[in-house]
Amino acid sequence: MKAIDVINDLKRRFPNEPEYLQAVQEVITTIEDAYNEHPEFERYNLIERLCIPDRIFQFRVSWIDDKGRVQTNMGYRIQHNNAIGPYKGGVRFHASVNLSILKFLAFEQTFKNSLTTLAMGGAKGGSDFNPKGKSDMEVMRFCQAFMTELTRNIGPSVDVPAGDIGVGGREVGFMFGMYKKLTHEHTGTFTGKGLEFGGSLIRPEATGYGNVYFLLNMLATKGIDIKGKRVAVSGAGNVAIYTADKLINLGAKVISLSDSNGSIYLPDGMTREQWDEIFKLKIIERGRIREFAEDHPDCCEYLDGQRPWNLKCDIAMPSATQNEIDGDDAQALLDNGCFAVSEGANMPSTPDAVHKFLNAKIIYAPGKAANAGGVSVSGLEMAQNAQMLMWSSEEVDAKLKSIMKNIHEQCVKYGKQSDGFVNYVKGANVAGFMKVARAMMGQGIL
Numbered sequence: 001m002k003a004i005d006v007i008n009d010l011k012r013r014f015p016n017e018p019e020y021l022q023a024v025q026e027v028i029t030t031i032e033d034a035y036n037e038h039p040e041f042e043r044y045n046l047i048e049r050l051c052i053p054d055r056i057f058q059f060r061v062s063w064i065d066d067k068g069r070v071q072t073n074m075g076y077r078i079q080h081n082n083a084i085g086p087y088k089g090g091v092r093f094h095a096s097v098n099l100s101i102l103k104f105l106a107f108e109q110t111f112k113n114s115l116t117t118l119a120m121g122g123a124k125g126g127s128d129f130n131p132k133g134k135s136d137m138e139v140m141r142f143c144q145a146f147m148t149e150l151t152r153n154i155g156p157s158v159d160v161p162a163g164d165i166g167v168g169g170r171e172v173g174f175m176f177g178m179y180k181k182l183t184h185e186h187t188g189t190f191t192g193k194g195l196e197f198g199g200s201l202i203r204p205e206a207t208g209y210g211n212v213y214f215l216l217n218m219l220a221t222k223g224i225d226i227k228g229k230r231v232a233v234s235g236a237g238n239v240a241i242y243t244a245d246k247l248i249n250l251g252a253k254v255i256s257l258s259d260s261n262g263s264i265y266l267p268d269g270m271t272r273e274q275w276d277e278i279f280k281l282k283i284i285e286r287g288r289i290r291e292f293a294e295d296h297p298d299c300c301e302y303l304d305g306q307r308p309w310n311l312k313c314d315i316a317m318p319s320a321t322q323n324e325i326d327g328d329d330a331q332a333l334l335d336n337g338c339f340a341v342s343e344g345a346n347m348p349s350t351p352d353a354v355h356k357f358l359n360a361k362i363i364y365a366p367g368k369a370a371n372a373g374g375v376s377v378s379g380l381e382m383a384q385n386a387q388m389l390m391w392s393s394e395e396v397d398a399k400l401k402s403i404m405k406n407i408h409e410q411c412v413k414y415g416k417q418s419d420g421f422v423n424y425v426k427g428a429n430v431a432g433f434m435k436v437a438r439a440m441m442g443q444g445i446l
Contacts, residue, residue, distance in 0.1 A: 001047050003032045010051060017100035019322060023107050023347060024051050026354070030426040031433045034414075038437075044445060046437055053080040053106060056099070057153055061127060063145040065138050075146050077125035079159055080106035083439035085119030086157055088375065090164030092126035093171065101322070102126060105164075108346055109375070111432030112368040115407045118379035123159055125150070131166050132286070143174035151179050156187040156385070162378050163192040165321065168238065168283075169204070173197075188385025191378035200381035201393040202400070203374075207344060208242030209397070210373015210404050211317060212250070215342040217408035218363045221422065224340075227251035230269070232313040232338075234258045235320035236282045236289050239344045239371070241275075243319055248275055256308035258320060259289045263303040265311060274299075312336040319344030327352030334360050343367035354425065361421050369407050369428040376403045 007025050014020060028047070035041055057077040065071050076099065079087045089109040092102070102124045110122025127146060131139050154161060163172050169192065176190040176197070186197075193199035202209065219226060231252050233240050236259045244254045253269030257278065266274070274296070281287040293302035309316065309329035316338050318324055322345065325333075330353035333341070340363035343349065347367055349357070357364040380399055384390055391399075407428075414434075415427020440446075 001032060001035050001042055003028045006047055006051070009048075014100075017103060019100045019347075020103040020107065022351065023104040026347075026351065026425070027107075027111065027429045027433070030429040034430045034434065035437075040441065041437060044441065046440060049440065049445075050081065050110075050433075050436065051107070053078050053103060054082065055079050056103075057150075058099070059149040061129065061142065061145050061149070063138075063142045066135055071142075073127050073129040073142070075125075075127045075149060076102050077150055077153060077159070077161075078102045078106035078123060079153075080122040080124070081110045081436060081440075082121035083436050083443060084114060085121050087123035087159035088113055088120035088162070088378065089123035089125070090162045091167050091171075091175070092124070092164040093129045093131050093166030094126070095128055095130045097126045097128045104322070105346055108368050110436060111429065112372045113375055113379075114432040114435045115369060115410060115428060116372050116376045116379060116403055117406060118376065118403075120160075120375065120379050120382075123161070124164075125161060126164065126167075129166075131171065136170070139171060140174045143171055144178040147175050147178035147182070150175075151182045154179070154189055156189050156382070160188065160378075160382060161190055162375070165237065168192075169194060169199075188382050191381040193381070195390075198381070198385050200377055200384055200396060201391065202396050203377050203381060204238050205242040205245070206377035206400060207239045207371050207374030208244075208319070209246050210376060210400055211239070211243055211319070211342055211344040211370045212246040213373065213401050213404040214365055214370045214408055215315070215317070215340065216250075217405055218340065218342070218365060218422075218424070221412075222363065226315075228253065229314040230255050230312070231315045231317060232256045232308045232311050232333075233317045233319055233344075234263070234308055234324060234348075235318075235345065236278070237319075238283070239374070240319040241279055241283060243317055243344055244270060244275060248272060252315075255313060256311060257289055258308055261288060261290060262305050263308040264289050264293045265301040265303055265308065266299060267301075268299065309333050310336070313338055315340045315342070317342050317344050318348035320348065321345055322347045323350050325349045325353045327356060329353060330356040334362070339363060341365070342370045344371050346371065358423065358425065365411075365424045366428055368432065369411055369424060372407055373400055373404055376400055
């Protein structure tokens, strides 16, 4: 297999899907040597079968707003690969959602889920519906309309959706309720459910906590203590909020958060009281991060329309969305002394940014490894649902720590270079790929 030939063929076939092509190129170029050590993979054209999703569902979603007007959105579900388990991946509601973004996310999800060691394949779905500014009743009506089409293609042993950007506990609850009504069954078909109807403890915290646990494993290889380190975090959803939560508990200084309009800068680091206030503002009240800065002009600066990557920090943890760190941002981080980047979002760094991080040989963890904590606890929620049990927070957290440590060990195994530098990008890609590839080989040509 020549990576460039595969990439060029996919560019010819899918010319208008840049995010998908970016994700595929990043993986294929790093697994090329490992792939070519197994000539049987090429005989069965495994790489092409792995890059192209098993199936794609696209459908219209019509719903009625509070003024009685009929609105129309697009709905999607990408079932990418189920070689190692049922399709598993989030549902995203955001105006930017399109086929390219969801194909990239489903592709990434396949390898991320493989790294967790749990029996989960890769999928992703969503809609260009934006829940911001919508009433609870409008969100409910949309979710119910969305599920009338999606229900027929999911199930606890088929495809298990979860939340993502724009889809939290409220949206998952509405979708699960409609699924239950249409199927007349109460099964673990969704994860991220409310605790009262099958959810898992620390699921909202899991991606943020898991990212910090992975970071701690990386820092330990260098003998670095996180206490007192200045950490720039982007985003203000569950991932960013709970990343900040865990960092504060560990004594790190969280100096930033952000949303689509701008960033806040806290030079002295975020206090527990400030975190509580931001949590209420962003997670409960669904406000804007600017409001916090306006209420605290003495200790907080608002960076209108800016991301936090020009701030002086030791560690960066991008936790918002894809391609939020470009080459200039990466250079600014390096120039300001950043020595570690751990990704809480999916593919938040552009290829140019990744290239700069790897060339500088800083500690850099790609999202498919560092942010796997969320889907890991989703997998643990599936296990609890299957057993009709509910584990304690301590049990779930201990399992999460173990999974993230295991993922780190796999990355080191496949990514450690002769000079001792660990290329976590290559390590994560090769480790995730090999498990899926062997499973596909064992099941024949499907």
